[in-house]
Amino acid sequence: MKKQKFNHDWIFTVGSGSSLDALAGGNNTAKQVTLPRDASIGRERNPEEPNGSGNGFFREESYVYTKTFSMNADDKDKNVYLEFEGVYQNAFVYVNNSFAGKCPYGYSNFYVDITKYLNYNEPNALKVVVKNGVPSGRWYTGGGIYRDVNLMIADRLHLVPDSVQLAAIEVEDDQAIIRAKSTIAYTGIGIREIALCTELMDAEGNVVAADEMPVMVEEHSEQEYQQKMYVPNPNRWDAENPYLYTYRTYIKENDSVIDEETGTFGIRKLQLDTKHGLRVNGKVIKLRGGCIHHDNGIIGTAEFTHSAEERVKKLKETGFNAIRSAHYPMSRKLLEACDKYGMYVMDEYSDVWVSTKVEFDYSTQMTEWWEHDIENLVKKDYNHPCVIMYSIGNEIPEAGNKFDVQWGKKLADKLRSLDDTRYTTNSLNLLLAIMNDLPKLMAQNAAAQAAANTETDQPQEINSMMNNLGAMMAQFMASDFAAEKVKEACAQVDITGYNYAAARYEIDGKLFPNRILVGSETNPPDLDKNWELVEKLPYVIGDFDWTAWDYIGETGIGKINYTDQQSMGFYAPYPCKIAYCGDINILGNRRPISYWRELIWGLRKAPYIAVQLPQHYGEPQSTTQWSMSDAVRSWNWNGYEGKPVKVEVYAAADEVEMLINGQRVERKKVGETKKYITIFDTTYHAGKVEVIAYSDGKECGRDEILTASDEVVIAAKADRTQIPADGSDIAYIDICMQDALGILNPNADKAVSISLDGPGEIMGYGSADPESEENYYDMVAKAYEGKLRAAVRGTGETGKIVVTLSADGLESVKVDVEAV
Numbered sequence: 001m002k003k004q005k006f007n008h009d010w011i012f013t014v015g016s017g018s019s020l021d022a023l024a025g026g027n028n029t030a031k032q033v034t035l036p037r038d039a040s041i042g043r044e045r046n047p048e049e050p051n052g053s054g055n056g057f058f059r060e061e062s063y064v065y066t067k068t069f070s071m072n073a074d075d076k077d078k079n080v081y082l083e084f085e086g087v088y089q090n091a092f093v094y095v096n097n098s099f100a101g102k103c104p105y106g107y108s109n110f111y112v113d114i115t116k117y118l119n120y121n122e123p124n125a126l127k128v129v130v131k132n133g134v135p136s137g138r139w140y141t142g143g144g145i146y147r148d149v150n151l152m153i154a155d156r157l158h159l160v161p162d163s164v165q166l167a168a169i170e171v172e173d174d175q176a177i178i179r180a181k182s183t184i185a186y187t188g189i190g191i192r193e194i195a196l197c198t199e200l201m202d203a204e205g206n207v208v209a210a211d212e213m214p215v216m217v218e219e220h221s222e223q224e225y226q227q228k229m230y231v232p233n234p235n236r237w238d239a240e241n242p243y244l245y246t247y248r249t250y251i252k253e254n255d256s257v258i259d260e261e262t263g264t265f266g267i268r269k270l271q272l273d274t275k276h277g278l279r280v281n282g283k284v285i286k287l288r289g290g291c292i293h294h295d296n297g298i299i300g301t302a303e304f305t306h307s308a309e310e311r312v313k314k315l316k317e318t319g320f321n322a323i324r325s326a327h328y329p330m331s332r333k334l335l336e337a338c339d340k341y342g343m344y345v346m347d348e349y350s351d352v353w354v355s356t357k358v359e360f361d362y363s364t365q366m367t368e369w370w371e372h373d374i375e376n377l378v379k380k381d382y383n384h385p386c387v388i389m390y391s392i393g394n395e396i397p398e399a400g401n402k403f404d405v406q407w408g409k410k411l412a413d414k415l416r417s418l419d420d421t422r423y424t425t426n427s428l429n430l431l432l433a434i435m436n437d438l439p440k441l442m443a444q445n446a447a448a449q450a451a452a453n454t455e456t457d458q459p460q461e462i463n464s465m466m467n468n469l470g471a472m473m474a475q476f477m478a479s480d481f482a483a484e485k486v487k488e489a490c491a492q493v494d495i496t497g498y499n500y501a502a503a504r505y506e507i508d509g510k511l512f513p514n515r516i517l518v519g520s521e522t523n524p525p526d527l528d529k530n531w532e533l534v535e536k537l538p539y540v541i542g543d544f545d546w547t548a549w550d551y552i553g554e555t556g557i558g559k560i561n562y563t564d565q566q567s568m569g570f571y572a573p574y575p576c577k578i579a580y581c582g583d584i585n586i587l588g589n590r591r592p593i594s595y596w597r598e599l600i601w602g603l604r605k606a607p608y609i610a611v612q613l614p615q616h617y618g619e620p621q622s623t624t625q626w627s628m629s630d631a632v633r634s635w636n637w638n639g640y641e642g643k644p645v646k647v648e649v650y651a652a653a654d655e656v657e658m659l660i661n662g663q664r665v666e667r668k669k670v671g672e673t674k675k676y677i678t679i680f681d682t683t684y685h686a687g688k689v690e691v692i693a694y695s696d697g698k699e700c701g702r703d704e705i706l707t708a709s710d711e712v713v714i715a716a717k718a719d720r721t722q723i724p725a726d727g728s729d730i731a732y733i734d735i736c737m738q739d740a741l742g743i744l745n746p747n748a749d750k751a752v753s754i755s756l757d758g759p760g761e762i763m764g765y766g767s768a769d770p771e772s773e774e775n776y777y778d779m780v781a782k783a784y785e786g787k788l789r790a791a792v793r794g795t796g797e798t799g800k801i802v803v804t805l806s807a808d809g810l811e812s813v814k815v816d817v818e819a820v
Contacts, residue, residue: 391425434485
């Protein structure tokens with residue numbers, strides 16, 4: 001099947017796309033765009049937006065996309081499909097003014113057969129109407145056509161899109177048996193005799209296995225065929241050695257290839273039991289996991305190969321070996337990156353089933369569309385070795401309802417019928433499962449009732465309720481009542497996923513000896529305790545932190561607030577737009593907690609210094625269950641000379657000694673209040689703060705931070721020197737404020753202007769500041785913690801793109817990127 005990107009020359013308009021709009025003459029928001037592009041990120045935020053803090057105060061709107069295109073007369077007797085990899089949400093597709101198809105789910109890829117609607121003697125009109133209810137999601141959803149659109153043209157006899165599925169059904173050192181399934185459709189008349197061929201090539205391009213099957217195809221038919229291939233001495237895929245083969249499946253008729261599909265595939269063996277937990281290729285694996293949302297920071301939800309690969313590589317560098325898509329199916333590009341660089345994946349179906357969490361979420365469509373969306377989820381994932389389990393849902397209240405929990409059986413059974421090679425899980429929040437019984441339980445617990453009645457901006461919202469309950473939540477989670485409520489839900493899946501319920505791990509091991517657990521969502525500060533349980537209990541296969549990468553929306557759930565700041569509810573008010581709870585911020589920069597996490601996992605030896613904000617020294621802190629510290633890696637604190645400051649040191653050591661400008665301050669034991677953490681209460685003096693870590697009385701590591709000069713310069717570098725001229729991918733330009741010696745000055749908050757010359761555009765620009773009122777499409781932004789980031793994209797022509805960065809009183813800097 002000939003597959004080509006269909007991303008260019010779209011006309012974008014804000015509005016409902018109704019016939020009444022057309023009669024009124026439309027509106028003046030129309031502009032030409034190249035996809036993918038997040039429509040929401042390019043709109044002015046609204047402090048009065050109904051979804052407010054949940055969506056980061058970005059607008060949720062309806063959009064219309066139109067495109068005119070011509071078909072080649074040679075393709076007149078062929079089948080033509082459109083694939084939309086992601087449209088948020090409620091997409092209606094029209095071809096030449098006729099309705100051709102739709103998909104309500106904003107995170108599902110879907111196909112539309114447009115064969116019968118096409119003209120071959122005049123241009124065709126394509127229209128996609130995106131109808132977004134408000135509110136439609138609990139986090140920043142983005143909007144519009146934010147992933148690729150593909151045009152697919154095939155012979156009347158062809159491989160059904162996404163129907164080629166490879167599985168390693170037996171894997172030994174000397175041989176792997178590969179099962180290949182393919183579905184052939186024939187929309188013509190008469191019979192045709194063909195050969196169905198599948199080849200598997202190694203990384204060097206050598207054919208290592210092949211099979212050819214003779215097939216007689218009848219008219220107007222669709223049939224699945226199965227082949228087996230035997231690969232000698234297979235190279236196996238895992239997160240440490242992500243070896244990929246290439247497959248080619250094609251239909252041959254009279255020695256002519258009339259259709260084909262190619263892709264990559266990894267051979268690996270999965271095993272799951274209570275004695276060993278999870279094994280990949282015979283080796284016990286503990287999942288060092290993190291949850292991630294789908295936005296890419298400054299470019300919103302728009303997905304590109306480079307943005308996906310950059311995320312996976314950065315997460316691997318920080319120690320993660322697994323990610324969970326929260327709470328929707330993962331993009332094709334992210335799956336490809338996980339295959340390529342080695343990252344295990346829990347791909348999640350949905351945040352809702354039949355009970356709404358916000359007024360216009362997917363639950364309004366789920367009962368009619370679940371099979372369509374589950375099928376497309378599996379088809380998309382099947383050949384990706386990175387995917388090891390599917391989650392049927394996140395924090396589903398129905399898990400505690402004896403009738404509605406039957407949806408879990410439907411979903412799990414459907415997944416197993418489509419894919420018998422992977423495991424199923426359900427990311428359970430026991431508090432939601434017992435929600436209807438909470439009044440009765442709270443009546444028996446005065447402290448819990450008082451916590452639940454604490455005033456918040458959204459008193460019925462699950463995150464604020466969990467946070468207010470505090471320690472009481474763990475008691476509810478560990479109760480026999482909660483265990484009984486979700487007993488059937490746990491039995492429906494292969495792995496029980498617990499959100500914030502580590503208190504159940506040891507209990508379940510005794511009560512349910514056949515149950516395998518995973519921490520599907522956990523609090524960042526709890527990793528030290530949680531990971532001890534993961535390592536101790538073989539049936540607990542891993543831990544997924546909330547969250548590995550910061551995201552837009554659910555504003556301020558990780559922020560620390562002080563008594564001198566404006567009073568607020570659980571979520572931060574406008575202008576906050578970021579959750580601010582990620583190990584990695586939205587620019588891709590590591591925050592201090594990520595270094596502590598590395599130590600807990602046993603992956604880091606060197607100590608790490610971070611400094612609490614001296615302006616809040618001694619002030620009481622207001623934290624949430626997702627906040628640990630707002631310390632930063634900086635020794636630049638103008639105006640605080642001689643004033644008290646607290647320094648955090650993360651070290652896998654017995655003791656740590658701290659020196660300031662060569663003078664010994666103190667030597668302290670490590671981990672007295674929290675594992676691997678030591679806090680020094682000292683006085684700020686510009687220059688150098690350094691630490692020496694000791695184990696068994698011997699030095700085992702050092703770290704230092706230097707004060708940067710206030711005389712800063714702009715330093716900028718593109719993370720790749722070339723990008724496709726057609727706009728199909730991007731480059732990031734990272735900008736930092738540093739002194740003449742190259743030392744970052746995190747306190748330099750200069751406003752930096754960005755401009756571009758050449759065949760390119762700025763896709764997004766800004767900082768990781770959670771409270772900035774700046775838009776990511778503004779061409780001036782203030783550095784935050786000394787850093788900014790821009791994304792650059794080609795606009796169709798080849799040539800040099802020159803990006804210029806300038807600030808008052810500083811020399812401008814130019815960065816070159818070649819569009820090829």
